[in-house]
Amino acid sequence: MIAIPYLTALTTYFSYGLLFAFGQFRDFFRKLIDWSKANTLQGYAPICLGLEDFYIRRLYLRIQDCFGRPISSAPDAWFDVVERYSNDNNKTLKRTTKVSRCLNLGSYNYLGFAAADEYCTPRVIETLKKYSPSTCSSRVDGGTTVLHNELEKYVASFVRKPAAIVFGMGYVTNSAILPVLMGKGCLIISDSLNHNSIVNGARGSGATIRVFQHNIPSHLEEVLREQIADGQPRTHRPWKKIIVIVEGIYSMEGELCKLPEIIAVCKKYKAYTYLDEAHSIGAVGKTGRGVCELLGVDTADIDIMMGTFTKSFGSCGGYIAGSEDLIKYLKYTCPAHLYATSVSPPAAQQIISSIRVILGEDGSNRGAQKLAKIRENSNFFRSELQKMGFEVLGDNDSPVMPIMLYNPAKIPAFSRECLKHNVAVVTVAFPATPLLLARARICISASHSREDLVKALQVISKVGDLVGIKMLKIVGVIESICVWIVIVKSCPSSTRPRASTPMVFEDQAAKVVVQKLREEGEENRRLVISEVILNEWINGSSKQNPAKVVTYQPIYEGIKGLQIVRVIMKQTQKTQLHGVKKKSFMGSQSGSGLVDMDKDSRTIREQQVSLERDVLVSPEGENGVGDPHGARAGWTVGKKGFAAGVKEQCRQVEALFRRNSLCLAMMERKLRLRSEPTHSR
Amino acid sequence: MAEAFMNFVNTTLDWVTGALDMPSARAQVFGFQIGGHLFIEVFLLVVILFLLSQKSYKPPKRPLTNKEIDELCDEWVPEPLIPSLNEEPYAPPVLESAAGPHTVINGKEVVNFSSANYLGLIGHKKLLDSCSSALDKYGVGSCGPRGFYGTIDVHLDFEARIAKFLGTPDSILYPFGFSTMFSAIPAFSKKGDIIVADEGVHWAIQNGLYLSRSTVVYFKHNDMKSLRETLENITSKNKRVDKLRRYIVVEAVYQNSGQIAPLDEIIKLKEKYKFRVLLDESNSFGVLGKSGRGLTEYSGVPIEKLDIVTADMGHALAAEGGFCTGSTRVIDHQRLSSSGYVFSASLPPYLASAAITAIDILEENPELLSKLKNNISVLWKELSKVPGLKITSNKESPIVYLRLEKSTGSQKDDLCLLEKIAQRVLEEDSVFVVVSHRSTLDKCRLPVGIRLFVSAGHSEYDLRRASESLKRVSEQVLGGHD
């Protein structure tokens, strides 16, 4: 949920009201003029109805130059944007032959496969020569070539499913599959922000559709319980089957799906799961296998995995991966398989080759580099934006980051100003987002260099000042920032719910760790250490005092990340922390960590009041996930005397962490969110 | 206890009789004597009114308890995600080379009648050249929807080119042929609007009709009398019909039967009843008409008379994608309201480039069209004599459609027979023809058949080989069947 500040909401409503009023005013005169002229319709109803059209004519056309900007090169990190002009107040735009070279922050070129690639392009051209651009036939007729079968095998093994089927377009994949799977008497439960192709497919299926609040597993559970108990409308017969549809990364929000919880809910209620990985496949996960890999979900738990090739793979088409039987059934009856033209062979080759690169089957480690790069780029860019005070949506690791604009006037302003400085950004407004929640969206690519990003940040910061969208003001001052590895002799279990246990070290071990961190950290910008290494450090040094290392989230296997725990000492934090709703002072980005610590809360509150200390914990795991809940950062208030002994060590490590300021920005943001009731999630 | 009760009853009775015996009970009003019964009647009236004023009795709503819901959830057993398949799905032959007029299957060269490669452009040198230079310049995918930097200059060039070729004000390019119709129809027709469609339209159109939520009325396949009656019916019955948007949806060459829509008659009817026409030219664009401009040129109808024309570029143009062409207003409206256009990544630029080149080739080489037309008529003539099979397609349709003369009565068995023929034709004579497989979702009930997609690239010899093979095999397969 995005909470809009009161004033912003008011001005946004006012702006739209004004636009609407002026539009109506102009329509009124237009009608008068049309009236005096002869009626051109001759008995037909108008093909575009008045209000359907109103938005386009009176609002969209004013700023249409911010959308659909033609380009004349590959959508790589830098591309050529064709300049356009208008002689009729933006009603029509004409192309010129002039281009401007711009930094591309708009395309879904997550892994940088959009441009010519040393491995893929020669193979694609070879395939073109062998197979021509098209088969002119559907898969079931004469459109199945050796290449198509190979592609399906590759995709299936890439997403770790027994079988897969590919289609020529991602949109069609969703909208033609759902009618095959679901029908009358079935229930589709869909995330409220699912992509239009899913909405269309669900509508086309004739099944009943229910929506759950975006990415809130508890609401999903509520809906499921209610629906199973109620059964079908009117007849109250039990549902034939229920399918829950979610996306891996939400393209307008930049958020990761809370997959583990959603899967757990679905399993509990026997609902089938359908995961659309359009934006996540290839872009996230250690080997690019999408959100399942990132969040440690077993793909066997997902019944239908869908994805598209238009994003990370720089090609076109979509796939469905699932059990052998499912794919067999789709091949038997899915209209998109039976009637639609098969994937263009060169595009199929592009997908195969890019998967090979990602998996390192091309004999290089370019794939791994690309994956590391996109993650690094994304996290860097996001944290910098947040530090500047932009209201950035989405989760860490997601290459999609929307910046909230709200007011309609800021949409063209932001877009045009950025373009003036040769930075091409996407602005999104109604109907792709709710009317009030207009935003700019940035898509980071592995092909962006650090200089590119720094330039982009400079421009965006400047434009952000100009347009006035740095909405978040820093509240209060953080006087000193200290970092430590939390050293706790033993944690009372009541304060450590869900086994989210910071490591337990002896004082001696901590020193070693700090020392090691400093050595390693100088070289590695990302201070990510694995559990094994840490254990080695500690146990190798202080044999007589072996430290007990506890994984941060042992509940979720597959996430072995060990968290670097930061402590932020705040002297002026009192007022802010009093905004916390629950009794405890443990929190996290997702909010689910707000557990009750009744037993200790009193002491903690006392410490709070005495301004002694708060301990903020920011986990960042091996694969970038602090926590499968979507929390990328969390905080905990420590006990009195907790910090005293380690202050010195904190200072030492501080410098080290300064550069890795990612977490800091998040902390600040979160604290702000927590302190303002309107901002609570 | 009982005594007290009796006492109470007695006193009440006393009270009632007392009331009835009161002097007022004997009063006379306007000459009427008000007897005790009047009191009773008034009392009853009051009671009745009181009861009427009460809401009808409803059992108090008690929501299910959590435990009950838990139980219900535990008890619920979903159906399997997919029904179990008894049969193995049909496994199409796998091509080992380009899907041109001749292709390779299982290491053997075969004549290919399965690709709608009408102009024989698959493998055309110029086409490949334009593709590979586009691939060099633009890469493969466009990595974005049209609105968000997915508009590449070749897309705009193509839109302009196709509009110029067809003589329309503007056109719009879709990333996939299949999505063109099912996006364009809901953009213009909404709940309450009326669509009259041919019952033989292909699935993508059916889906568009369904998604539009409009009132859809089907008329008999390619039957103008039925169309007229349907239109008459709708216009005479519905008084508000003037206010609604009305459309006729037809295909130029029906994929499901190979018939050609009589456009001049449709236009007459459309003008009489004031309907708009949506025409799908997927299998006629680049085929029909003197210069391949499709059904409008073929029937001599000016294209302005049609409101929305769509076509799949995966056929004659040997590329992929689809386009829609019409007035500027119709096109501009789709740019923001057509779901398959707005919410999907745009066409890979090399395919747009291929399509532009394909139109150039078509314009420069009129002999391709005459060759195609000649091939169609040769094959049609030859195949009209196949024993046991009947041609349903039009003489000039590039899809030659053969259905069983005597249906077995079940679509499945028909398919089986036809599949057997197709398979043997492929195995014994290396001629690749396909059977019209139907999805269980498809509402089209026209008979299934064998389809041959004729290409300008087929030689006389190829055509003869196909027809002879079909004759021989179907005689053998269907001969015993009679």
Ligand SMILES: Cc1ncc(COP(=O)(O)O)c(C=O)c1O
């Ligand atoms: C979640 C999701 N699904 C499906 C699609 C459609 O994919 P394509 O662009 O390949 O048609 C998109 C595209 O934007 C998407 O974001």
Ligand SMILES: Cc1ncc(COP(=O)(O)O)c(C=O)c1O
């Ligand atoms: C220290 C710490 N950080 C982060 C979290 C994660 O919080 P959540 O999963 O609720 O977002 C927890 C919660 O248990 C925690 O204890």
